[in-house]
Amino acid sequence: MHRKIRPFELIEPATVKEAAQLLASHGDKARVLAGGVDLVSRMMRWQIKPEYVISIRRIPGLDYIEGDGKIGLKIGAMTTLRSVELSQVIERYYAILYEAVRQIASIQVKTMSTVVGNLCVSTPASDIAPVLCVLEAKLKIEGGKEDKIVAIEDFFVDVGKTIVEPGQIVTEIQIPAVSLQTGAAFFKLKPVKASISKVNAAVMVGIKDDTCNKAKIALGSVAPKMIRAMRAEETIRGKMVDEALIIRAAEVAAEESKPITDLRSTAEYRKEMVAILVKRAIKAALERASKSEQERGKQ
């Protein structure tokens, strides 16, 4: 139900440092405003009633996509999903990220939402989190005792909860350079095209001499936070991957998932679909990896 947003004080700091200090001094009473899609909608439902809203929208220099697939990529805290979608660098070098963003339907939501905000909301259904996980992305967190850089898989704690503490702000996503003999793919299952995922899966594989030398599998919507299917990764890593092994890895991934039943899907169905999506994603990633190896051969 929609209600008038409860009163609060809007503060618009000019620097990250100032914002971090405000967040430290106001603690639980403060929230960060970036794109606002999640924050404002929850304030409207009175699900959260912050006394202070710290907007980082007017802090200069937070909206950028820098670098490319050869040197790695940096994405700023105010960079929107729409900017990622329209970035030719991302489409060319990080196709999996481009594809995940493209599948988010509403242009308006993508125009407003920031990539960092999508992560900070910490919904297990994020399509961005598993994709960034298999790309081995790291997050830069400023403020607090010292700035730090953490792997994305260590960032989420629970539904709606991350490791970010009062006084800290995520300011940047860092994605390493793309290695030539790798391929990555993302699949999601949703009730209709515009919906959020009931299950999603991202896979990154590396191939050398017909052997899988690198495997990362991340799953969304099947646990309180994004998870890595590490035993499934082990199943294919260091092996010559054939159809039977792919099916085995997909089954292992399903075993590793811990879905719940909610209004989008049942736990049983989600588990079965993990196997299907992981199977498809491994196949697609392998295909891309071998294509990338062939292209390397031509050069």
Next chain:
Amino acid sequence: MKKELATFIVNGEQYEEAITPNMTLLELLRERLGITGTKQGCTGSGNCGACTVLVDGNPVLSCLTLAATVRGQNITTIEGLAKDNVLDPVQKAFIDYGAIQCGFCTPGMVLSARALLNRNPNPTKAEIKEALAGNLCRCTGYVKIVDAVLAAAKNSGKGG
């Protein structure tokens, strides 16, 4: 809650308004400025797109935008598209093709279509559907809306 004086630029006109931080852009437009073409649909879910306006040319949901955060930026509502009593080609095509039934989604649809055509003057049908994916219509079934945007592109390229 403190009221603060803020300057808003809506359809090229400047407005000085004393607002509180909890006022959304939708509330500012409809309840304060009396610019009621922008519609209140799902309000706060980000699903329906009826409240779509352009901020610096980009389509956003005014119901999820705090007014104070867009002060000084160029806001375009449906009222700002027609120039000198001449409709925008998208508006004209919506009429010509019968792409309007109850009309409630129309302002948002037209603005999303206008944003698309400004960026891509010759979109394909698929590109139009994608651009309008964030705008729900409960009457038309979308066919005539897509046809209208195609026709507007053909007739005008970049307009508005």
